[in-house]
Amino acid sequence: MPLRLPRIGTSQIVALAAILAINWVVSPQFFDIRLQDGRLFGSLIDVLNRGAPVAILSLGMVLVIAMRGIDLSVGAVMAICGAIAASLADTHSLPVVLAAALGAGLACGLWNGFLVAVLGIQPIVATLILMVAGRGIAQLITEGRIVTFSSPELAFIGGGSVLGLPTPVVITLALLGLTLLIVRGSALGLMIEATGGNARAAALAGIGTRLITLAVYGWCGLCAAIAGIIAAADILGADANNAGLWLELDAILAVVIGGTSLFGGRFSLVLAVVGALIIQAMNTGILLSGFPPETNLVVKAVVVLAVLLAQSPRLKGLGSSLFGRGK
Amino acid sequence: MSETAAIPGLSIDTAPLLELTGFSKSFAGFRALDRVDLTLHAGEVHALLGENGAGKSTLIKCMTGVVHRDAGTLRLAGADIAPRSAEEAVKSGIATVYQEVNLAPNLSVAQNLFLGRQPTRFGLVREGEMRRRAREVLAGFDLHIDVAAPLESYSVAVQHIVAIARAVDQSARVLILDEPTASLDAHEVEILFAVMRKLTARGIGILFVTHFLDQVYAICNRITVLRNGRLAGSATTAQLPRLDLVRMMLGRELAEATAHTGAGRAEAGPEQPAFASFEDYGKAGYVAPFDLALRPGHVVGLAGLLGSGRTETTRLVFGAAHADTGAATVDGRKVALASPAEALHLGFGYCPEERKTEGIVAELTVRENIVLALQARRGALKPLSRREQDEIAARFIRLLDIRPPDPERPIGLLSGGNQQKALLARWLATEPRLLILDEPTRGIDVGAHAEIIALIRRLCAEGMALLVVSSELEEIVTYADEVIVLRDRAHVARLTGEEITVPGILKAIAADAPASGQAA
């Protein structure tokens, strides 16, 4: 990646706005929001609500990618944690359920971190192991069926609302705030960027790169656990076969749309979440449009390319020279 | 070194080989080059000089099309050319060695030498033939290495020679060398000069960038000086005595002459207790076991040829490599030194030799690079506030005169010498008790060079212990209280006091049997 002067996320915001505008064209009621049973309803809210799991995954993924890693296992970890939560929900109290699910996610993340940081296995294969085995573990827990539950507390995490906003949205915002606090409020962010940018230099500067790697993968597992709990709470059951399936790709896509390079280094948490919203806005738009489902992927490909082209330094250069802004 | 080696028969009046006019380049509003002209004649060695950040490397990159200039024309042998990439530059007859080694570290030495022009038969590379030719080419540089081994298994110096050999072998009409001698020692420099003389005799024009003024007077016919992106002047070597040249480069007098010898080392008072000492410390296949004591206010210099084990010694001391024999003691207590992080907490600092791969984090800003080690020592949970960071960065940018003085610029965009200064700042900011410097003045301009040496002396006077590796023996003798000479990955001699002279060190390096003094 060539070096550039620091940039800001205008292109991501513009892309999001453009997609929302297109959604409005294909579905005029897109921006309609109404209040019902103390809860906001509308397509825009759907974008936020449905985008929550990927946004949460991307909060973990962005740190892993900033460390020059990648985590393919998040989808499987979602399935594991959802399965644990759902199978305990009707017999245990909510704190126990959450602790078990989050603990499992953390353990999965640390396992990945162990393979990468201690055994020195390349991240993509290291996490591939859990990607394959993890779904098996989830199915082992549910024995392949959809485990349903009726605990209203757990259900609240998926379908409830706080101050009119769906709970997943509130959780995402809170988690974004927490991540920002942990990463940018401490020197961790700097250390992650330094390690991702040049691991040898960072280690020689005295940064404990191994420990940070472990912590970052652990955090990523934790985020996947939260996403998994939300996914299970949303459908009042754990679907070990399908929960989080291929979501790792969406999370990676969100991070990259958010401007973080897959070669590590500089990262942006907020823009990763914006990236997740861009993806979800596009998905919701496709659903609202009424196009036949065969066209979904083609539309998605075109939108992804368009969003990326808008970020391309080459096109920006063209644009600024056209409009005479470039000096 | 000898005075101007004018090339017989060279006449400045001949038509220029390469002609640059009005080269300008701005980076995001920053003027790196401003209407620079330069003429290079066939058969001459032309020095391109200037302070760190003056724009030398940028001028070269603009010439070869790697960086797109804003304005300027380029004529080669009377014809306009406009290469848009390194590939086109090579095709039109300009071969270049860029400042940082720009080779493929993972390829074999032979592949690196011939990439893009390997000997082939039926489209297949003739590996044997290529290796044979590679050995031949490198033999011209007195380098006899396994050319099938990956380039990265060799030191920067070896890599640099390979890069030079590659450019020279491209049989171009113009050869550009951007600081080729920064990581070479005297012997290699001599070899390089011999090669350069051969080339100029064949009518090739050479543009040569260096910070060593001795070398300028040893080989160059003419000099062009840049200052802050502008042409500061151009003259034949004979017309420009050293002091005038320095004034032209800096735009002011050099406060302090560089050539100090043995100042302030005379007082042989009672030896202070060692801050850190190493006994029988070593690692099989890396460095033979050695004894080393590092005292406050005391500079230990490591001297030796390339690959003699100096860098390895520093890495062991800093915990970047793990000793398998011996013991390390700090402040009288035994320590494990299992990682750089541990060394950092013991009050060690380490400025590595390879700044691109082990020093800078290119995309982070100058400020972030400077505070990195200090932050690592405080731990992640005690972040330096932004104000503290700004203060520290500003202080060191001023102290070391880092240019441009913008703490928010990604460090990768700084000129090589300025990156080196920022790295020094990173460690000074931690106020270490022991500072290990591996080639600290590599690529540093004359002005800053003097400042850094002064700084080393001052740090020493303030009671810091120093371990310095330098290939410039003249430099070592100015500040070292003790010099350890290495050969073949073993400490072979220890010189102190009056023994520390350039000839003395050279003798110890060259001695076949273990020299007098302490052999490890």
Next chain:
Amino acid sequence: GDLTVGFSQIGSESGWRAAETTVSKAEAKKRNINFKIADAQQKQENQIKAIRSFIAQGVDAIFLAPVVATGWDTVLKEAKEAKIPVVLLDRDIDPSGKELYLTAVTSDSVHEGKVAGEWLVKTAGGKPCNVVELQGTVGASVAANRKKGFEQGIAGASNVKIVRSQTGDFTRAKGKEVMESFIKAEGGGKNICAVYAHNDDMMVGAIQAMKEAGLKPGTEVLTVSIDAVPDIFKAMAAGEANATVELTPNMAGPAFDAIVAFKDKGTVPPKWIQTESKLYTQADNPKAIYESKKDLGY
């Protein structure tokens, strides 16, 4: 007896398939048959590999639940050469290979869709009825057939028409998400008269979406789906779902019987053993059916 049967199962993508696997194992145990299952994780190439390895191991018979209809000729020829009979479960394959397998135990998925469509036409009773359709995975033959069958079922009634159709990938989560957007796109759901889902899982998700949007599935909005998994009976018992068409998970039972008869007495079974596509409505005591089904491994 000492029969060894290898079963190349598609995967475990849904509760129904998990049940099919469980029931098959139980049926094998009942008959004292040595039963090997290879899970193909939805990939035809894996199924082909599994069949090859069954041949290499020299099993007595091979069961195949084909993930697609085409592309089996080569490997089935190999099985035939090795004299190992093959029985297709649950899905049929392309007609060109008819002589390559012994028999197929399947339901007719076009018929399933048709049963669902006919029920809806009858229940709507001449009133205009806008239907939204939750399709299965794009490209899956069952999805295409259930769509086709449903369209046949409503073909005669001009009052019933499909207004929106999207894929819900056969999953609950996607079913819910797609239904949410259908509701928004159709004026808060007021224009929707019925939902047709290609499987029950998607319908369970859709029912949740409707409830959250303040709609009343089962009364305001009619629902009809396919598979008859336990959870849909739970919804029917609660009055939130109207109808489902059963796809029995016990395909292996008849297949074992056919194989045993073929091996012991040489009886050649008919080419197609069709399973019943039974329609269940709220009138069929859903609670009791739920109880009877809930431990079958769905």
Next chain:
Amino acid sequence: MNVAGRNSVSRLLPVAATSAVFLIGFLICSLTFPNFASLRVVMNLLTDNAFLGIVAVGMTFVIISGGIDLSVGSVIGFTTVFLAIAIEQWGVPPLMAFALILVISALFGAAMGAAIEYFELPPFIVTLAGMFLARGASFLMSTESIPITADLYSHLAEQAIRLPGGARLTVPAMAMLAVVAGGMVLLHLTRFGANIYALGGSRVSTALMGVNVTRTTVAIYTLSSALAGLSGIVFSLYTSSGYSLSAVGVELDAIAAVVIGGTLLSGGYGFVFGTFVGVLIQGLIQTYISFDGSLSSWWAKIATGLLLFAFIGFQQATLGLARRSRRLAAAGAH
């Protein structure tokens, strides 16, 4: 300045470790299952993984150059659908259809390569978009699976070298072996191959060394897509049909095979032969699981993961041991 050389054999270490791991794995399987150690199983391993092997060779080129190609699975899917429709519905002669699809897929790869180069976009995302696009295009062509009945297909299916024990060296297997051999020559013995390694070592340096980086990158993605097209042809031979959902997720299998084969995902290091062994290891794991046959769906997945871990862990250990003993040997020579 005579300096001791480094052993260039060390670069072959990962491949050697991978091969050793495969052989040991095969041995263990043979001891566990009676019918395992047969020519038939070995030949099945080649035939069943032929399409994966072909596409993994292309992936090796891409990964060594520092890139990644996520589109290959979809390109295979598209190829099978295209072939089925072209041959069955448009009546194009099969060989002509093969040529056509190879050109189309090569152009597709060239377009991705050009987008990566010209717009400076990350390969991961460009090829992800390519993955959506190719899969979407095959949905648009047909969502149903279409059998291919052309004579050539059944002819090629018969066309196998029969070996003792019912084993057959099939056309797909031969195609894969040819591609592996060709890939080895191209990568290790040509200038193009050296450029690929250089690109993975350092992009900037490679450009400064006067290599046309743009042309090389475009060529790499063209090659990868063309091989995916070839793999699609093999896949359609293997299944005699075209189906829009075929080969989903093959890109991950290919990447895993490449990485297990000792290639670094960050580029610059790796061997085609290692990839070949990586493919065989993956095939071996699957064969093991289907021979076992007692594992439920979930235990099969867990076992796959564990075996993957065992292989990689063992490989890592072998590498570590080998490096250590080499260093000690060097020390002894001092």
